[in-house]
Amino acid sequence: MLDNSNDTRLFYQVEFLHDCLDDYLDQVLALLGQEWPKFNRKTRLESLKKSNNNFPINLILVNEHKQCVAHCRMSRVDSELEGVLVESVIVDKNYRGKGYGKAIMMEAEHIAIEKRMSSIYLSTFKREFYKKLGYRECHAVTSLSSNADILSKTQLRALLGVFGGHHQINNSDRVWMSKRLG
Numbered sequence: 001m002l003d004n005s006n007d008t009r010l011f012y013q014v015e016f017l018h019d020c021l022d023d024y025l026d027q028v029l030a031l032l033g034q035e036w037p038k039f040n041r042k043t044r045l046e047s048l049k050k051s052n053n054n055f056p057i058n059l060i061l062v063n064e065h066k067q068c069v070a071h072c073r074m075s076r077v078d079s080e081l082e083g084v085l086v087e088s089v090i091v092d093k094n095y096r097g098k099g100y101g102k103a104i105m106m107e108a109e110h111i112a113i114e115k116r117m118s119s120i121y122l123s124t125f126k127r128e129f130y131k132k133l134g135y136r137e138c139h140a141v142t143s144l145s146s147n148a149d150i151l152s153k154t155q156l157r158a159l160l161g162v163f164g165g166h167h168q169i170n171n172s173d174r175v176w177m178s179k180r181l182g
């Protein structure tokens with residue numbers, strides 16, 4: 001999918017990863033590795049390859065130099081037919097503070113609305129960033145791709161020991177946030 005930026009300060013194309021896997025898979029792996037380097041590569045690869053039009057969707061922003069500068073993953077929420085969980089939001093370290101984080105969230109919202117979804121949920125340590133975008137604290141939700149959140153810390157620690165996961169165990173600063181769309 002090619003699209004023009006909604007933000008006049010920035011140039012970017014919005015792509016579904018599954019439409020351009022051959023071109024951007026390596027770049028997305030490298031981008032996610034910047035922030036979550038310990039996550040198992042094979043598991044990550046399998047997850048990225050599941051991207052499809054009906055969720056999960058891995059969304060990327062590509063700049064004029066064909067560099068992938070931002071990524072997020074959108075999945076269906078288990079308990080809410082019209083709920084979307086957004087995870088793995090990341091902007092390339094070299095491109096932060098320029099509006100790409102806001103841009104990818106706005107594009108994710110736009111896509112969710114197009115797919116007739118009514119709410120976006122996320123779990124984050126970056127409360128202030130999302131607050132600026134209109135997100136408010138809410139209850140936790142789960143998605144098929146985020147079952148770690150229904151486990152106790154002990155269970156989670158055990159699983160992470162096996163899979164080498166990237167979630168933080170000490171999640172006292174982590175909050176759930178959501179936004180109604182439309």
Ligand SMILES: CC(C)(COP(=O)(O)OP(=O)(O)OC[C@H]1O[C@@H](n2cnc3c(N)ncnc32)[C@H](O)[C@@H]1OP(=O)(O)O)[C@@H](O)C(=O)NCCC(=O)NCCS
Nearest residue numbers: 035089090091096097098099100101102103124126128129
């Ligand atoms: C968080 C992240 C996605 C923000 O992306 P970014 O491109 O730097 O953010 P933007 O430039 O679009 O910022 C949009 C607005 O949010 C603000 N903002 C950005 N990061 C912020 C933060 N950590 N705390 C508070 N405000 C923040 C900006 O100042 C800007 O405000 P403005 O609209 O008033 O000018 C990026 O820093 C990142 O990839 N971090 C590492 C991965 C991560 O933590 N992801 C979130 C996990 S859920």
